[in-house]
Amino acid sequence: MTAVGQMFALGLEVLRQLLRRPFQYRELVEQFWFVASVSILPSMLVSIPFGAVIGLELGSLTAQIGAESFDGAASVLAVIQQASPIVTTLIIAGAGGSAICADLGSRTIREEIDAMEVLGVSPVHRLVVPRVLAATSVAVLLNGMVSVVGVAGGYFFNVVMQGGTPGAYVASFAALAQLPDLWVSELKATFFGFLAGVVASYRGLHPRGGPKGVGDSVNQSVVITFLLLFLVNAVITAVYLRIVPAKGM
Template identity: 55%
Template sequence: MRVDIATPLRLIGDFFALAADTARGLFVLPFQWREFVDQSWFIVRVSLVPTFLVALPLTALVSFTLNILTSEFGASDTSGAGATLGSVTQVGPIVTVLIVAGAGATAICADLGSRTIREEIDAMEVLGIDPVHRLIVPRVLASTTVALLLNALVCAIGIIGGFFFSVFLQNVTPGAFVAGIPLLTGLPELLISEIKAGAFGLIAALVACYRGLSVRGGPKSVGQAVNETVVYSFMALFVVNVVLTAIGVKATAG
């Protein structure tokens, strides 16, 4: 049985072609500021509550595990350093992956997929309106911006939640926790965390836009595209997370 690899390669090529068109559309004036603001607020509305619901349990889990480990070695005073490092370098970006891909990207895909099957995209092209400049660029920038803000929010939740969890439930000294915050985490780690979050938002939005524009058929195909958006986004974003984490460790080592 011969496997035809032309179709997957063509799909990958189409995706990168859309990414290139989006990059060019960033410099086309006038920029769609109203669409950008509307989409940013839309993504915030669908992502804010899930962010809290996912960040709080992960924060408790990380703090609980680290505090047990440090207490076994008699180093409870370093719990602040571990909780901050875990929140900034891993919990923040991972929660951003889950929320941006699971809530924001799916909403973008469903919106564009619905427009596609209603032939709104074809109508825009007939009228001479570039759908990439009009629809895709604002959504990609909105997703990237919201991902950066969500990551900062999750990092803050992780540090504050770790403080209350460690101090009030595991009897860690408040002063020792606060003093340990800057031991392992500084500006380089925060910048790498934000770079990872921005890359996640960018990639998730591009995947969602591509699947939304490539929908063929009726409403059932929109649902399939949304499901595929989640799977493809998770696959791409976790790979990117591993790569950027490795680069960040090398860059901040020493």
């Protein structure tokens, strides 16, 4: 429970330090480019089978109940609302987050963090804020790309592999989808990216047991992010479905 409270406090401190000047623009650009470079290709490769599996499963289900005309809406909404932000954050946490945690952990065991504090430099403002903001920004932008690739994968497998009708696929999506579906997807990506950055930074600033502890912290940061990701996703989804009615209702 102490670690949870400290992570929450670090998240609040990051939000507070966002307004502090001077802002570390160079560090932000470097971290943004690094996180994006290690996340773009894996996200695309993972989103294709995600969209394909969702399209194939829903296509088989709708065929059993005689609702093939709703294949497009069901699969696309599932990809945009659920699969896309989750896939994006899993990749960012596994690739970018682990690197962030390892970098901060190595700085901590070399006592660079302590030296910065002695000199009156805030490690949160100088190191953590750019990394968390980079992870959040990449998650938001990458979420759109993953959505497009996932929808394209679902369309291909539904139309080509299962013999679906392209016009019906697109028409059902246009009939049932609404703009808030995209908004909630981007909102999830924002929360998840921020969460991945904070958890990775916290574990990097608190390694235990020297160099071996850095490796353990990297593993712990990924696992903790995955667990919190699904918990936060359930909460946001439940609130969204209560606030925003389905289209046509």
